[in-house]
Amino acid sequence: MAITEDLAIYCQRVEQQLTQRLSHSSIQDTLQQAMRYSIFNGGKRVRPALVYLVNQSLTGDLNNADAAACAIEAVHSYSLVHDDLPAMDDDDLRRGQPTCHIKFDHATAILAGDALQCIAFEWLCEQNNDLAAGRQLKMLKTLTTASGDAGMVAGQAFDLAHVDKPLNLAQLEAMHEHKTGALLSAAVELGILSANCEVTPEQHAAYTGYASAIGLAFQVQDDILDITSDTQTLGKPQGSDLSLNKPTYPALLGLDGAKDKLAQLYQQALQATEILGPKAQPLRELAQYIVERNH
Amino acid sequence: MAITEDLAIYCQRVEQQLTQRLSHSSIQDTLQQAMRYSIFNGGKRVRPALVYLVNQSLTGDLNNADAAACAIEAVHSYSLVHDDLPAMDDDDLRRGQPTCHIKFDHATAILAGDALQCIAFEWLCEQNNDLAAGRQLKMLKTLTTASGDAGMVAGQAFDLAHVDKPLNLAQLEAMHEHKTGALLSAAVELGILSANCEVTPEQHAAYTGYASAIGLAFQVQDDILDITSDTQTLGKPQGSDLSLNKPTYPALLGLDGAKDKLAQLYQQALQATEILGPKAQPLRELAQYIVERNH
Numbered sequence: 001m002a003i004t005e006d007l008a009i010y011c012q013r014v015e016q017q018l019t020q021r022l023s024h025s026s027i028q029d030t031l032q033q034a035m036r037y038s039i040f041n042g043g044k045r046v047r048p049a050l051v052y053l054v055n056q057s058l059t060g061d062l063n064n065a066d067a068a069a070c071a072i073e074a075v076h077s078y079s080l081v082h083d084d085l086p087a088m089d090d091d092d093l094r095r096g097q098p099t100c101h102i103k104f105d106h107a108t109a110i111l112a113g114d115a116l117q118c119i120a121f122e123w124l125c126e127q128n129n130d131l132a133a134g135r136q137l138k139m140l141k142t143l144t145t146a147s148g149d150a151g152m153v154a155g156q157a158f159d160l161a162h163v164d165k166p167l168n169l170a171q172l173e174a175m176h177e178h179k180t181g182a183l184l185s186a187a188v189e190l191g192i193l194s195a196n197c198e199v200t201p202e203q204h205a206a207y208t209g210y211a212s213a214i215g216l217a218f219q220v221q222d223d224i225l226d227i228t229s230d231t232q233t234l235g236k237p238q239g240s241d242l243s244l245n246k247p248t249y250p251a252l253l254g255l256d257g258a259k260d261k262l263a264q265l266y267q268q269a270l271q272a273t274e275i276l277g278p279k280a281q282p283l284r285e286l287a288q289y290i291v292e293r294n295h
Numbered sequence: 296m297a298i299t300e301d302l303a304i305y306c307q308r309v310e311q312q313l314t315q316r317l318s319h320s321s322i323q324d325t326l327q328q329a330m331r332y333s334i335f336n337g338g339k340r341v342r343p344a345l346v347y348l349v350n351q352s353l354t355g356d357l358n359n360a361d362a363a364a365c366a367i368e369a370v371h372s373y374s375l376v377h378d379d380l381p382a383m384d385d386d387d388l389r390r391g392q393p394t395c396h397i398k399f400d401h402a403t404a405i406l407a408g409d410a411l412q413c414i415a416f417e418w419l420c421e422q423n424n425d426l427a428a429g430r431q432l433k434m435l436k437t438l439t440t441a442s443g444d445a446g447m448v449a450g451q452a453f454d455l456a457h458v459d460k461p462l463n464l465a466q467l468e469a470m471h472e473h474k475t476g477a478l479l480s481a482a483v484e485l486g487i488l489s490a491n492c493e494v495t496p497e498q499h500a501a502y503t504g505y506a507s508a509i510g511l512a513f514q515v516q517d518d519i520l521d522i523t524s525d526t527q528t529l530g531k532p533q534g535s536d537l538s539l540n541k542p543t544y545p546a547l548l549g550l551d552g553a554k555d556k557l558a559q560l561y562q563q564a565l566q567a568t569e570i571l572g573p574k575a576q577p578l579r580e581l582a583q584y585i586v587e588r589n590h
Contacts, residue, residue: 087401106382148413
């Protein structure tokens, strides 16, 4: 599928951009090391790729998307560093590597996360001769709104507050819309803004509809993989997570119901992008990639 | 002194502004409660006051300084919430009240700090019909640069990395310039930008010189108060902290040396502001207030 090549190209591009932006020295080198360690951890760079793909679907200049692609990945990285802390999810490993607070220490992980969030917004202030300051300000507004107490952080707080408590479908969806959906929608919005053109309300609605469909699809497929990967690796029967009272789509809908939901969301993503024409084909392929991925 | 009345007025103003900006509801109310609890903790609001005072010294419109005053206080508050965490300074009390992670829990304190940092930058994106977008972008750049891994967070990391290690005077000064000086300088810069006028390079240098003098003076007086307040409250002899190998100005310069340093910095602040004329009189009074305060 052409999209896997696109993803590889954009992954490489954002990593080069991040390397350049994180090469400065500081009064405290350990802090910078921890920031670099956390952001260069083999992530799939889905959010930056989404920024670039949307930019290209509007025939934008990729150079104008670089700061936004780096910024959204820095926000994502900081959220993982803080999520992994003992007071939060208490994870020692991420992608098979020691998490930041294990590799360094707890204080350094807190500060590296803080600095990664801050630098994300700093990057969006970078001098850009193509983009009007008002547009850059809109990009900042987009990312701050998606990241904070009305978006990602609220979703994380909601998640932690409902450990071991049952959620209904509306609550589960609201949680994911905040925790992961807000940042994926921001990626799409940043892609539009970086393309430096006007979009019609209809086009904008198409992108928004696409973003919310793939945001939720991403999560439903995550939940499905949790079960099917258990089956392979632990030999547990499919659906054994249902008894854990963990709020997942299969727990609420059954595995077949979750698969139906995933198929619906994929169709929603395709329908939403119809009016965007052939330029949006990679976005449709990304939706397919998200629902078909096996890791 | 007239400055104490000014400080009271600006303290009240920024608290009203913060109350308005933090009144929204969320999917997760505990998070918002923790944010409000942390920012409404009886702080002196020195940074917002500095934004307002500098704005007024340039005959600015206070309304254009409100977002910046709120933003810089939110950054300051978030840094205190994270500083107090067990992995950092492990403080249970701040201003006689339980710290955020004691009042709520560790995870909530991490997330409330994260959200306070984020919302600070969101406030600087607020629609403002007076300020050009380019100027708002400069304000964002000022605050992000001061807060992150080249400023405040670097200073905190440096401080934590040197617990129980001796620092020389240059290192101590570099630490404070990052840890507290960067944000105080940002307050002055935000005051200038919010005044929405052009300043000459000479005026700008005057403000910058003033900012770095009072930033350091603030810290030197803190160190002196640590000792003199010990004498009153604990009955320890003056200068007993010297033996703790704690990096302070009295430890490196002796108590008299530290007092000389404080007097020099005060003179520096006065000299720097000479060219700013009578409009800058409150800034001089603020410098006097900082070096003479007893708490």
